[in-house]
Amino acid sequence: MQMAWAEVNSLARGTESQAFAPFPCETLSRSFERQAASTPDGVAIQLGRERLTYRELDQRSRQLARHLRKLELRPDSLVAVCFERSFDLIIAMLAVLKAGAGYLPIDPSYPVERISMILDDANPSAILTQEALAQRVGRRGSGSVICVDRDRHSIAEQGSHGLDESASADNLAYVIYTSGSTGRPKGVMVTHRNAARLFTSTAHWFNFGPSDAWTLFHSSAFDFSVWEIWGCLLSGGRLVCVPHWVTRSPSDFYKLLAEDRITVLNQTPAAFYQLVQLEEAGVVEELKLRYVIFGGEALNFANLRPWFERHGDQTPQLINMYGITETTVHVTYRPVTAGDSRNETRSLIGVPIPDLRIYLLDSELRPVAAGDVGEIFVGGAGVARGYLNRPELTAERFVRDPFAEGPSMLMYKSGDLARATESGDLEYLGRGDLQVKIRGYRIELGEIEATLADHPSVAQAVVLARRDGPGEPKLVAYIVGKPSASPTAQGLRDFLKARLPEHMVPYAYEQLETFPLTINGKVDRAALPAPREVVHAGPERASMPLEREIGEIWREVLATGAVGLDDNFFDVGGDSLLLANVHGRVQRELKLDIPITDLFEFTTIRGLARHLSTSTATKASRADAQERAQRQRAAFGRRREFHGRDAS
Known part of the structure; x- marks a missing residue:
């Protein structure tokens, strides 16, 4: 396995760098068509009791692709898709790729203002959605808005035979927007080659196949869904769409895992801990899981101890995969054992995927000394094209790889910190900047701060992710108001909720006269106080036993x-x-x-x-x-x- 920290930093013992030839790649749509031809009668998608076979999915996506080609789409053009988790979502994504464009997933739960900001920036050639959501995505000059439910009959009149492929592996497959420090979200451009090699380069670890059943648990605007959707459909598996209300109910989701005989489960650690707690409370059913794959945030091995005590560490096998949207979902691979849960306190993320390189570098892009902390830089075939319409930011974060052959090779500056262990493992140490991860979402605190600063009563704003009580870290906003202004917590919350996704809205708001400063004159974030307890209306007594x-x-x-x-x-x-x-x-x-x-x-x-x-x-x-x-x-x-x- 190629371990760049071993050959560049000389930090791992007993490892020998091996050269890997590039994995063969084709477009995602072509790979799907080959799979559909191989398993035409296999179930491709399931939602409740409804099912769609690979043949039906292939045919319906071809019909919609033909409908889209009337718009004269070109490779690297974008088509927005805005749906709940459903058959239509998958059909639309596949149709966009077959039509030669890249898809732009829009979460319908986002505020209209944020949806408009993304659409204004990406300027898609068309928008695919449902009639009930059309008002959320429709905007002046946005291109055609196609409601697939309203236009279902005209789409069904299109031919379902094969289409000539107009895109290549180096054209865009999708653009996913992530939080931006300036208050403006940024779109990450990922090509077919970036995405396709993710599955070929990891196939020897997982051996996914037609007997597997996967869940589509995550929002299409979260890149974990890329792994869920294409990992399943390119290997002939059955993709079970999880309704939003079920994702919010651990007990109902656990039942779904058992009833639908799920074999591949992809979860953020925070979501999986809920299932562990459910089993500890006595809710235990027969599961068919082969793999539980973690991503999105740091994994605490000790929290898995009760799971291992009931299930062992072989079936299912638990895998920790550190990843970044800009390097196509996953970067590393590490099986987690029962011994890890008993003895390991570090957040270990394993070794890089075979066609990626990881470097631990200092601020001058020099390899750090053995055992020292360095910033993670990722090179190799997963590095995305850059940020849409953001050439300066692309040049800042996607830099030339000085350790690779060829001047065109790039590496991505992650902002994450790590050190290499003596055994060749990587220990993840968190962010080196103001990014945080909450429930798997990467959040730029600067984007929340910039949005708060737009409030007419706010002079300065600082946002922290704090863990002052039970549960996951929570966002707390600190405000210095403008003279004679007294912004209220509810007013600030409402202001943000109209502009940011729900996971980016702080729960507490503290107004200060001034911010504490460090000796260098910077805001001393460590000195900001814990949020005060909410002042309640009064000690009103419960009027019935159930209230008490x-x-x-x-x-x-x-x-x-x-x-x-x-x-x-x-x-x-x-x-x-x-x-x-x-x-x-x-x-x-x-x-x-x-x-x-x-x-x-x-x-x-x-x-x-x-x-x-x-x-x-x-x-x-x-x-x-x-x-x-x-x-x-x-x-x-x-x-x-x-x-x-x-x-x-």
């Missing part, structure tokens, strides 16, 4: 002594992970079988207690829960009336 019981659960889960009956769960430090904890305890301790979507809808103690006390049926069927969840999802994601922390 729910209140006790809330206070214990949130680790706070005071929660008002009308306080919103998400405004007093709650997040989706903690809400799942509340859901489990309500079901166990109060003997109430309720869908987790009720907790997203009734987000105060009083509201939830009244709902539960007046409900005539405490055991909602899964079908009823899903139908209600569709309405709640619209409010939660589009009208943004609730305050959940969305990370899918």
